[in-house]
Amino acid sequence: MRRxxxxxxxxxxxxxxxxxxxxxxxxxxxxxxxxIAPASRQxxxxxxxxxxxxxxxxxxxxxxxxxxxxxLVNIRPLKDKDLVELKRAINKLKKTCEAVEGDIAGFGDDWxxxxxxxxxxxxxxxxxAHSEMTDAPGDDL
Numbered sequence: 001m002r003r004x005x006x007x008x009x010x011x012x013x014x015x016x017x018x019x020x021x022x023x024x025x026x027x028x029x030x031x032x033x034x035x036i037a038p039a040s041r042q043x044x045x046x047x048x049x050x051x052x053x054x055x056x057x058x059x060x061x062x063x064x065x066x067x068x069x070x071x072l073v074n075i076r077p078l079k080d081k082d083l084v085e086l087k088r089a090i091n092k093l094k095k096t097c098e099a100v101e102g103d104i105a106g107f108g109d110d111w112x113x114x115x116x117x118x119x120x121x122x123x124x125x126x127x128x129a130h131s132e133m134t135d136a137p138g139d140d141l
Contacts, residue, residue, distance in 0.1 A: 044119075046070045052077040054085050060114065061096050067116045076110035 047069050049060050056078075063069035073093075078086045093114060097104040101117040113121055 042068050044068055044070065046072065048072045048074065050074045050077060051086075051089055052081070054078075054089050057089050057092055060093065064093075064096055064100060064102060064114055064116060067100070067118075069116070070119060071114040073112045073114065074110055075112060079110065 045068060047063060049071055051057060051073060060071050060073060063071060075086060078089060094104055097114055103115045103121045104112060105121040106112045115121060
């Protein structure tokens with residue numbers, strides 16, 4: 001059995017400095033995580049954008065896919081220029097936001113916010129839904 005493992009080890013590794021679990025002192029091999037080291041975590045950026053044309057959504061989509069940017073988008077220039085292009089741009093932003101499991105919401109008439117998957121946009125409950133919750137049975141105290 002040991003010879004078989006040795007042959008397999010030699011075929012795949014090409015060297016004999018590989019130790020099987022249980023042969024070394026510790027019994028395991030620690031593999032450092034790939035990507036960002038814990039001490040150098042990336043900060044979250046809140047970035048404003050302005051959409052004047054459909055092509056202006058590309059940097060917004062790129063930052064959303066990257067996952068470290070919350071985007072605040074002024075849609076007023078495109079809204080004044082072409083409503084069809086505005087709907088097309090918002091649909092594209094919405095689909096990408098859903099694909100990365102982010103969140104999208106409008107606030108005011110001229111702004112939308114997009115967040116990556118780790119963040120959620122606060123939405124107020126409707127007045128009717130709030131009163132229904134306070135009028136629940138058994139709350140006659």
